[in-house]
Amino acid sequence: MTTAIGPTEVPSQTGPHASVRARRLLLSEWTKLRSVRSTVWSLLLLVIITPGFTVLLTALNASQWSKTDPARRATIVADPVSLILGGGFAFGQLSICVLGVLVMAGEYSTGAIRASLLAVPKRTPMLFAKCAVFGLLVFVFGELVAFPSFFLGAAILHSKAPVALGDPGVLRAVIGAGLYLAVLGLFALAIGALVRHTAGAITGVVAFVLVLAPLTQLLPGNLGKHVHAYLPSEAGQLIATAHKEAGGLLSPWQGFGVFCLWTAVLLAAAAWLLDRRDA
């Protein structure tokens, strides 16, 4: 308790260059992310669940192959990637939904947001630095999960529906699975920033990702088909398929574009509110 507090010095009025400030914010957000357990647990779950369910679902499909009806078999053969990546990621993505919400709403629920905003009173640079660091982290882990999942699933399905990384659209689909997770993380982060309550925001994200899709399929005819196709996660998942589904409304990149647009709009709203609301 006897350490000197240090002499007072007058800091510069303009502050450091924008690039220096950006680097500091990114570093700080990285420390935030790596210093809480929820990050470790969520990513660990992603790494275990995704390949795990990929293996389980492809193995079940392979073992039941002779009993599967021909139309379903034809769909799988036409695009084995969407089966391989679809199953595992459908489960694995939930951990990213939760983590994305916690990254932002967790600051509010613990009160840490006040310390964050005292350090960065302009506020929105903090949000965007958080997005950059978190998006990149999820992208890296997404790819770490996507490639092993693909190779495992492809090996299991090999005798029934052969697929290789060099086939048209396949490499893009595998990389796209990681991209999808990264944007999904930002989508959840944005909802966390808007709702500011962990439980409420998680419910909101899960409703978007899991509940709305089957509900919209209950809508009649063309309307239901269009609403379903433009839902954020439904559109976004198309990037992890090798090519446009027969009769589908959106191509893989179009679908991903729709998902990015949803996310960008939500993030813009979150930034606007962050700047205006009392913390």
Add this chain to the structure above:
Amino acid sequence: MIEARDLSKRYGDKLAVDHLSFTVAPGTVTGFLGPNGAGKSTTMRLLLGLDRPDTGTAMIDGRAYRDLPEPLRVVGALLEARAVHSGRSAYNHLLILAQTQGIPRRRVDEVIDLVGLTSVARKRVGGFSLGMGQRLGLAGALLGNPHVLVLDEPVNGLDPEAILWMRNLLKRLASEGRTVFVSSHLMNEMAVTADHLIVIGRGKLMASCTTQEFIERSSRKSVLVKSPDAARLAELITADGGEVVTAEGDELTVHELPAARIGHLAARDGLELHELVPQSASLEEAFIELTRGSLEYGDHTGPADQGSSGDTDEGPALREEGAA
């Protein structure tokens, strides 16, 4: 130097801060006093850019907090509510703040040592006691070695030894020429810590003066008199322009008349005196007196309240705190 000009903030239908203006000078400890719910925390949040004022401006060294490029190097703040992620270690919490301002890691170790948290620095903050949380908050405030400190109830939850340490630290920071602005609802703590006081009640400025002036100005001197002839003496005192506030048995409390004059009156009529004690009002009494006034001239002027004591006058302020 902190300058608040015409600050107002409304939450729902409650006006938490009501056209408040004051300045806080460097080089002294300035106490920010008010009963619970008076608007102290809100005012500090407005100073720090956490809440937006409905009217007015808050300036620190002539700039709004939001416009400070490296705010933690200018202003150190300790907020009343805990502002730390409970799952993070104290060290990481401070490191995160340091990294936003380009403050080196060794400074993090330095402030942890300064507030005496070295042994628990790597432990999760969720397990900290209130006092440890306050120390961590203070470490965060001192991190950027700022020349302005805004501390909301810093002695809350501290044990007596730590309160003494905090008091000396605040005085030392002020003696180094820093601006030290400390809120408290504990008047006696402020009496021994602060050189200057800013007192608010219901979001309005009640007083801004030195601590000494505050006590002298806002309280009446009273004298305790003990005499077997209390009843006779009371008559003499009243006839001489004094006011007998309480009379219980052989004890009188007298306002508006100095002890010497009371002694003279007793001697003139040959009355026996056992005690004649001038009472100097404590800051607590001065404060209660002042805020009682603010409530009486406020919005409850019903006849039923005319004779009410200080205790019940605290009522509305406390009720508001509960509803907030």
